[in-house]
Each structure stands twice: as C-alpha cells, then as structure tokens.
Amino acid sequence: MRSTLAKPNADHQYKNYTGLGQTVRNSLTMAYRGLLKIKRTPEQLFDVTFQPILFTLMFTYIFGGAISGNVQNYLPVIIPGILVQTVITTSIVTGVQLREDMDKGVFDRFKSLPIARIAPLAGALLADTIRYTIATVLTFIMGYIMGYRPEGGLLYVAISGVLVIACSWAISWIFAFFGVIARNASSVQGISIIVLFPLTFLSNAFVPVNTMPDWLQWVVNVNPISHLVTAVRDLTNAGTVGGDLAFSLIGAGVIVAIFAPLTVRAYMRRT
Template structure:
C-alpha cells in the first residue's frame, strides 16, 4: 500500500507563498532607512577624514573671507560678519551635500549596492539612509560656522531663537540639496565625474549669489540672475532669521524651494538607482 505525500508538500508550499509579502510596509521602510543611517554613521566614525569638509572648511572660509573682503566691502570685519556668516553657511551646505553623491557613487562602484539589491528591503533605504546620517554633518558645519563667527565678534540680533531657526533652515537646505547630488551620483560613471559635475553646479550657485557681496554692488544683468538664484533666497532667509529674528517671505520661498528639490530629485534618484541596479 502506497502513501501519497505530494498533498502535504503542496500545502506547505502554498503556506509559504501566502506568508510572503508583496511589498515592504511603511514602518519597515522607516526601520530600514534608520539601519542604513546607522551604517553610514559607523562608516563616518571609522573614516574621520569625511568630516574635514564640515569641520576645517567652515572655520577656514569664515576667517579667510571675513579678513580679506571685510574691509573692502563693509569697511571693517565686524560690519561684514552679519553679511558673510549666512553666506558661509549656505556654501557649507552645498559642499557638504555634494559629498553625498560622491560617496554614493563610490559605494556603487565597490559593489556594496549589489548586496543591498539581493536583500528584501525598500529600494529607497540605501539612498535615504546615508542622507539621514548626513544631517549630523550639516548640523556640525552650521554650529562651527556660528561659533567661529562669535569668536570673531559676530553678534546676531535675532538672539538664540533666531540663530537656531537659521541653523535649522541651513540643515533643511543641505538635506534637500543632497537629493540633487544623489541623482548625479546615480547617473555619473565614476566618483571623479560626480565631483566634477557637482563642482560645476556648486560654484555658479554659490558665487553668483548674494552670499558674499550685496546685490546693489553688482551690475544689472548679474543682479537679475542673483535675485532668482535659489541660494540667494536661502542666504537672505538665514540673514533675516539670525540678524533680526524675523520670519519674512524669503523664509517661505526657501522652504518652498527645498520642498521642490525633494519632490523632483528624490523620485529621479530612486528611478535612476533602480535602473542601474
């Protein structure tokens, strides 16, 4: 007499299929993003040189620009600090977020993301995780820039709340800009090309803005571009918050610009990443 075992085996197979989930839940996605953020944080701790652009650069640029251009533009360094400190903050946010795309491309070239592809995780987790960890870098750069300004004699009229609000806006801006460079990292062929493309984006946006000089000192054709430059809106918003403690329309425009960058470049980054992987 023969015993059939095909039926229990089929039942087990059906049960396993029923237990599989067609997609990752929102809660699981958040948990995976934080896990990737923790991985990026550990990587930063093991490679302290990754903090050079957010530790040495703000201190160096603040002192260098203030003492070189302060007398020529504002008459003295003390009068120039309320103008230059928000500009240095915007520049630091740009350069810090630029490193996100470079590091992403390096991980992709090393094959790290090939392992992520085989895991049952949300596709956005490997992209968003490091960006969450980079919030620490933006906060560190913002804090050091303000501290350097205080040492040099900067006394913001907005008080503690104004400084905190301005610093928070800089962190939000850096995180939003990071999506632009993340997209560049997914479409470029090497880390060197990511850095080159990012520098071409960073320099015009930073230096063709009101970060270092008043708009009134520029020729008309250049002033027209500076006024529509999104970096100029961020710089003006930070000045309003830190120097006077007022929430002006520039703050709203800066936040709208940040939201637009995330809405545009986050889906582009994810789509490009999925095509490459």
C-alpha cells in the first residue's frame, strides 16, 4: 500500500533557516568565504594597496606646490581627500564581484543549500569592509611616511577612518543594486564609474573650493562627497566634530534606507 506520508515541500524543508539568528550566522559564513577568496587570489587587493600609494604620491607632488606652496602644506588637504576618494572608489568592486558570482552560477548553487537566501548578498557586503579598512590604513600610513602629522590625534584619525568605512559600506549598496540588475560585470563597472567619478572629482577633495568658478562652487558645495571630505579634515586636522559629519551619516543612512530594500528585492527576484 502506498505510504500516506507527505513529502516535505521546499518551504517546510528550509523554514528553520530563515530566522534572524540563522541569517546572521549564514551571512558571517558568506563573509568568511569572501575573505578566503581574497586569500587565494591576493591580486584582488591590488586596488586597495597600490591605488592609495600611487594616488597619494602623484597628487601630492603634482599639485602640492601649485595649490599650497609646498608638499608639507598640501598634505593636510590631500590625505583626507585621497582617503575618501580611494575607499569610496573601492566600493565599486562590490557590485562587480556580485555580478560575476551570479553569472558563474555561484548563487544558483547557494539556492540549493539550507541557508538564508539573503546571506550571500549580506556576506559579500560585509567582506568588502575589510577592503575598505586596508585602503584606509594604507592611506594614513603613506601620508605619515610623507610627513603628514594629523593634529587631531590618533583617536580622531580612527574616528575619521570608521566614518569613511561606514559611508563606503552605505554607498556599496548602490553598486550592489547595479550588480544585481545589470547584464554583466563590465556594465556594472562602467555604470559605477560614470556615477562615482564626477562625484569624487567635482568635490573639495583635491583643490580649495574658492579657486573654482562660481557655478562650479555651488555644485561642489552640495556634493555629499565634499561634506564627507570636510568631516574627515575636521576630525584629523583639528580634532573637531562639525555639521558635515552629521550630514555624512544622515546621507549614508538615507542611501541604505533606499537602496538596501531595492537591492534585496531585486536580488530575491533574480535568485
């Protein structure tokens, strides 16, 4: 006689893997997977190791004398700018690698595992904070080697680093969204560069705002990157906390509030 026992469906089979605690554990496991990928292919860190060094050297010695009279006077201006520019640019990799994993079928394999569906996405975003940290530390080290001595002290330097990492993590949600909806990894990188490069270069990261035309000053002053750069300069060079820090944190929160749900919704549809 045929058994009357019902075969468990997929929803029943995986219902125990959708709790908050399990989701956090799965996300941390996926973040560890991301770190293992870096360990096995260390060339993934070229952008966060060589870029801070090259950009700091080039911008400092090319623009230092013209803008501030000498390199020493320019370092308090350029190091916070290079820090913000480098770390935020690094967040593009989040969307590119996410798209590559989806194209290779990695996420299809994850769907067959008894893990929270959101874990691969959350884990990728968590793992990339290590990249941001490396870029932050190397930028300050390079600045120190060149003679930069932040008057704000080590504590405020650390706070500025955490601020930049937090804002970069928030911005990475934008590029993660591009990674989910784009057709291939190259299009993710192209779209991200088009969005990000005008924001970083049309800011106060490299030159004083008062040297620009009036119409461009208005653009620079409303640019959120400029507020982040100013907040970092206040922290590192003076040890002060101003309105730009609050504006940067609020802006980061708004980005996450908008793009996190959009990214998760698009990701759930694709996977």
